[in-house]
Amino acid sequence: MNAPDKLPASTEPHVMKTYGRLALALSHGRGCWVWDTEGKKYLDGLGGIAVNTLGHAHPKLVPALQDQIGKLIHSSNYYHVPLQEQLAAKLCELSGLTNVFFCSTGLEANEAALKIARKFGHDKGNTRPEIVVCEKAFHGRSIATLSATGNPKVQAGFGPLVEGFVRVPLNDVAALENVAKTHPNVTAVFMEVIQGEGGINLATIDYLRAARRICDEQGWLLMLDEVQCGMGRTGKWFAHQWAGILPDVMPLAKGLGSGVPIGAVVCGPKAANVFGPGNHGTTFGGNPLAMRAGVETLRIMVEDHVMENAATVGAALKAALIRELAGVKGVVDIRGQGLMLGIELDRNCGELLGRAAEAGLLLSITADRVVRLVPPLILTADEAAQIVAILCPLIKDFLATTPATTSATTAAP
Numbered sequence: 494m495n496a497p498d499k500l501p502a503s504t505e506p507h508v509m510k511t512y513g514r515l516a517l518a519l520s521h522g523r524g525c526w527v528w529d530t531e532g533k534k535y536l537d538g539l540g541g542i543a544v545n546t547l548g549h550a551h552p553k554l555v556p557a558l559q560d561q562i563g564k565l566i567h568s569s570n571y572y573h574v575p576l577q578e579q580l581a582a583k584l585c586e587l588s589g590l591t592n593v594f595f596c597s598t599g600l601e602a603n604e605a606a607l608k609i610a611r612k613f614g615h616d617k618g619n620t621r622p623e624i625v626v627c628e629k630a631f632h633g634r635s636i637a638t639l640s641a642t643g644n645p646k647v648q649a650g651f652g653p654l655v656e657g658f659v660r661v662p663l664n665d666v667a668a669l670e671n672v673a674k675t676h677p678n679v680t681a682v683f684m685e686v687i688q689g690e691g692g693i694n695l696a697t698i699d700y701l702r703a704a705r706r707i708c709d710e711q712g713w714l715l716m717l718d719e720v721q722c723g724m725g726r727t728g729k730w731f732a733h734q735w736a737g738i739l740p741d742v743m744p745l746a747k748g749l750g751s752g753v754p755i756g757a758v759v760c761g762p763k764a765a766n767v768f769g770p771g772n773h774g775t776t777f778g779g780n781p782l783a784m785r786a787g788v789e790t791l792r793i794m795v796e797d798h799v800m801e802n803a804a805t806v807g808a809a810l811k812a813a814l815i816r817e818l819a820g821v822k823g824v825v826d827i828r829g830q831g832l833m834l835g836i837e838l839d840r841n842c843g844e845l846l847g848r849a850a851e852a853g854l855l856l857s858i859t860a861d862r863v864v865r866l867v868p869p870l871i872l873t874a875d876e877a878a879q880i881v882a883i884l885c886p887l888i889k890d891f892l893a894t895t896p897a898t899t900s901a902t903t904a905a906p
């Protein structure tokens with residue numbers, strides 16, 4: 494590998510200090526393994542935070558992207574981009590929805606969803622539309638999406654927040670029914686199917702079905718943020734498919750391009766025609782490189798049964814974690830689906846991030862006390878066993894040696 498990456502990771506005087514970074518820089522990767530600039534090897538339990546669906550340097554993805562870069566990286570939405578239709582058609586086939594808007598990140602996909610919810614109201618004469626959102630939600634860092642986010646730490650210092658959100662606890666059907674009775678201006682429910690940054694909190698199947706029913710009864714849009722939990726991660730293409738429901742609006746990003754920035758808002762018939770020409774747009778969204786990354790990611794996922802792998806290896810990983818950590822004092826819960834797993838501890842555990850990296854494992858900590866695993870979906874059973882073998886002793890040692898009051902915080906992306 495060539496080296497600008499020989500610089501020590503701490504030498505960044507010109508980069509804004511928006512992240513609490515570990516003192517390491519990654520240089521290259523292959524499959525579920527990455528190497529830092531000092532040559533140390535890590536097992537990737539983070540996948541760039543649920544982004545590197547196909548791991549690193551995938552032998553089918555790399556030549557396809559090289560081919561695309563050699564032809565056309567970016568054109569403009571002034572012109573047709575045939576790969577947009579190709580990817581949109583595939584996403585519609587997989588989701589049962591009908592139309593797609595492309596952008597470049599998760600927050601942009603969510604921002605578009607929020608605009609759709611508002612315009613859906615305006616089109617019906619509701620000029621003060623409100624959107625129901627959940628406690629502990631994370632939807633992004635723009636002013637609108639951080640206002641929708643249910644985390645005071647993300648919002649602190651950025652007021653006044655965008656108005657028009659009604660917040661409810663996740664999985665509380667009565668609270669949703671109460672909003673229906675008390676808030677006549679609501680136009681949409683907006684929620685993650687599995688809260689990622691909030692601590693791997695799963696919406697129950699009953700709750701998802703009730704949300705669908707209430708949205709139908711009220712004429713609201715059901716908007717499911719699948720930016721983190723979508724794209725095969727849970728063992729279905731989209732996590733809401735476990736509940737057998739269809740959303741009206743589904744923002745996607747992260748895993749869709751296996752690392753190439755991409756976002757998408759996939760809509761069903763109720764929402765697909767809310768935006769007309771001039772209502773929304775972006776320079777980078779839908780560019781040929783990102784579209785090719787999406788098309789090839791999906792093609793390879795189907796060809797290589799990657800989603801099925803996420804289901805089986807994820808289930809084995811979860812079972813092994815439960816087995817190894819059974820009865821360990823301080824372990825509160827082990828939860829998640831497919832390769833989106835969380836181990837909740839009874840104390841803040843941010844320092845486990847560094848300890849795991851020292852031991853050769855990349856992971857993240859969310860909601861202060863939840864160890865999160867969102868590895869590439871090509872993780873093998875043997876690699877899953879290696880995660881367990883590295884992580885469980887670390888957690889046991891951490892719990893045995895760290896008082897329950899220790900505070901350490903990690904930032905959401």
Ligand SMILES: Cc1ncc(COP(=O)(O)O)c(C=O)c1O
Binds near residue numbers: 598631632634720
């Ligand atoms: C559920 C969810 N929505 C939105 C976002 C924001 O995505 P991005 O960081 O690409 O803007 C994230 C990022 O973690 C997320 O987990």
